[in-house]
Amino acid sequence: MTAPPHTAHPAGSGRPLPDTQQGMRRRNLARVMHTVRAEGRLSRAAVASRIGLTRAAVSTLVDELIRSGLLEELGPERPGRVGRPGSALAVSASGPAGIGAEIGVDHLAVCAVDLRGRMRARAVRHGGNRGRSAGPVLEQLTGLVRRVVTEAEAEGLWPAGLAVAVPGLVARDATTVVRAPNLDWHDTDLGxxxxxxxxxxxxxxxxxxxxxELWLGDRTPRDFLHVSAEIGIGAAVVVDGRLLRGTRGFAGELGHVPVHPDGPACACGGHGCLEQYAGEEAVLRASGLTPGENRVGLLAQRATEGDERVRRALTGAGTALGIALTGAVNLLDPESVVLGGALAELAPWLLPALSEELARRTAGPACPVTVSALGPQGPLLGAAHSVVRTVLDDPAAIAERA
Incomplete structure (x- = not known):
């Protein structure tokens, strides 16, 4: 059994719908879905007022979305409103769900998120994936996906799609992992x-x-640089609410920016890359700690307890991050830098040196650095929510399947 081909427009691509009568209908269906999702319980009249369409037009759109299982009617609106109460609408708690998966160096994770954004099922497998061929890893991931789908279906949901987060370069508009140095995978087609x-x-x-971070973060700007870490260090650039992917889809490889060009060899083939100074394993080595489970928790615990060697290692990692980020900040001028993943938990000890380097080296005013509240769950949540966003952005595609 092979998964269907990947659609040619990944999450965050913002593909416009054609400017035809059918395209206008599809756009209006999406406007209704996004409006109800953003504001919760709304009457048809309230939706019409929000998006500037007639009540009759909105009623037709709403009926179609209800038939498709994307919206549901909850009964009369809240008491206290003037006039005849309308029937309140809400995004359906059943129906389509986004299935997100993450392939980490030392774990696999899968979750299901409904159209309201709630996680309804989750499964995790801990264990090293480095050096394993892709086939057995993906067989285990498939088992987790099926487990989560079964749990979601028991709650009245059905999977609208699967999005997989991987620690490596992915060919743009494809399902091929071109290179994942920390897994030792090359030209691996997950499809x-x-x-x-x-x-x-x-x-x-x-x-x-x-x-x-863009969709779920608290007051996240629409222009920011997101930096995260597990074994390696990755970054993503968001400009005006959209990912900056680059020609081949490889933008954001901050972990392989040289900090000290004559430094130690990196798995990517270069020398002195940021990962060799600020990646989890590099920090553990500098701290004198043995890699094991919950590495980040161990570092945070030791730093909290005042372990000077660990604190020096984290200060060194913050300095290296600041040096690497300076180039990106000078080049892109983001509104902020957001630390996510493992970096979020270690932020109290990373931020002083990181911020000092940015302030000293940045050409313009110092770029503010914030810490993500999502932490290491970000990639998995982003994957699942990307499928949900696909449904919200083009509910007609689901309606046509209903």
Missing amino acids: ELLAADLPLTVDNEANFGALA
């Missing part, structure tokens, strides 16, 4: 190996982490 039987999207974990 050929995943037996999930769902529309498939594959993207870099940093990209999904940035999208999660």
Whole structure:
């Protein structure tokens, strides 16, 4: 069993719908979905007022979305409103769900998120994936996907698609992992190996982490640089609410920016890359700690307890991050830098040196650095929510399947 081909427009691509009568209908269906999702319980009249269409037009659109299982009627609106109460609408708690998956160096994770944005099922497998061939890893991931789908279906949901976050370079508009140094995977097509039987999207974990921050973060700006870490370090650039992907889809490889060109060899083939100074394993080595489970938690615990060697290692990592980020900030002029993933938990000890380097080296005013509240869950949540956004952006595609 092979998953269907990946749609040619990944999450965050913002593909415009054709400017035809059918295209206008599809856009209006999406406007209704986004409006109800953003504001919660709304009457048809309230939706019409929000999006500037007639009540009759909105009623037709709403009826179509209800028939498709995307909206549901909850009964009369809240008491206290003037006039005849309308029937309140809400995004359906059943129906389509986004399935997100993450392939990490030392874990696999899968979750299901409904159209309201709630996580309804989750499965995790801990264990090293470095040096393993892709086939067995993806077989285990398929098993987790099926487990999560079964749990979601028991709650009245059905999978609208699967999005997989990977720690490596992914070919633009494709499902091929071109290179994942920390997994030692090269030119690996997940679409050929995943037996999930769902529309498939594959993207870099940093990209999904940035999208999660954009969609779920608290007052996240529309222009920011998102930096995250597991074994390696990734980054994603968001400009005006959209990912900056680059010609081949490889933008954001901050972890392989040289900090000290004559430094130690990196898995990418270069020398002195940022990962060799600020990646988890590099910090553990500098701290004198043995890699194991919950590495970040161990570093945070030791730093909190006042372990000077650990604190020096984290200060060094913050300095290296600041040096690497300076080039990106000077080049892109983002509104802010957001630390996510493992970096979020270690931020109290990374930020002083990182901010000092940015302030000292940045050509313009110092760029503010914030810490993501999503932490290491960002890539998985971003993957699942990217499928949900696909449904919200083009509900007609679901309606046509209903």
